[in-house]
Amino acid sequence: MNILFVCTGNTCRSPMAQAIFQHKTKHHVQSAGIFAGEGMPASMGTTEVLKQQGISSDHKSQPVTDDLMKWADLIITMTKNHRDLLKQSYPADADKIYTLKEYADPQYEHAWNKLKESYAHLEEAKLAGSEVDANLTDQINQLEKTVQNVDIIDPFGGNYMTYQKTYQELDIYLALLVKKIENKDR
Template sequence: MNILFVCTGNTCRSPMAAAIWKQVEGVEIKSAGVYASRGADMSYHAQRALEEKGIDTQHASQPVTRELLEWAHLVLTMTNSHKQALVQAFPDTRSKVYTYAEYATPENPFDIADPYGGSLQDYQFTLYQLQELQQKILVRLANATD
């Protein structure tokens, strides 16, 4: 399965999500941003939060493209506004675009807040949220293939 994670600038939330998902067998992972430039590093605090957990932080930002959306079987955005931007720009992708929390907990969707410019603790909390929701997404994916 190919999963694309999407946030705004592709330097905080989506690369953090991609980093934790790269440890999962059987999935291919990429990340992008709706307003991303090409080639930016992951933000410093995002790197630190991941390094504290022993997770690889290699990353270069990229904008969302049609090719990435076609590559993905599932597209998980960090906010509803990211989801709406993708669906508006690429209406044919609607069936595979969800917010990260919506896919994890359809009964309680919420946005993953942007830690950009915040403290290390803000990034640690974002990472915690992504990891907690990841467990629920893994269960949903496992049930879908049974």
């Protein structure tokens, strides 16, 4: 499987995700940035955090291109804004573009399905002229927060601890991604 990780400048989150994922699997992985320049190294924070984890990376930034989009079987973005911009720019590839959290986390999928179900109940109540249950409204509000919380922390400009926090978040969701892909391969 060919996987493309995408962030903004391709110097922090996506190269970190690429390096961690390559460390965990044998899949073909690249990273790119929506507004990336060509050939920039990974940020010092990214390099340092990866090094502390025993993961090497000889990263050079690259922008998202038509060829990369065609190459990828799965495109994983770091934020919903990245996802939405790519889907708008590459509509033919929309079915393979996701944020990391929404694709990898089974709790996200469960929350999304529960939200759709809750909206259906809300519409049924409105159509029937019934009073809307306050618990249903509260449930919808909570589920909306869950499904909207799909961004990976951007460490750009932050200190070492910020990069370490991003690493920890990526490591959790990339482990879920590995598990999901391995289950699909079976």
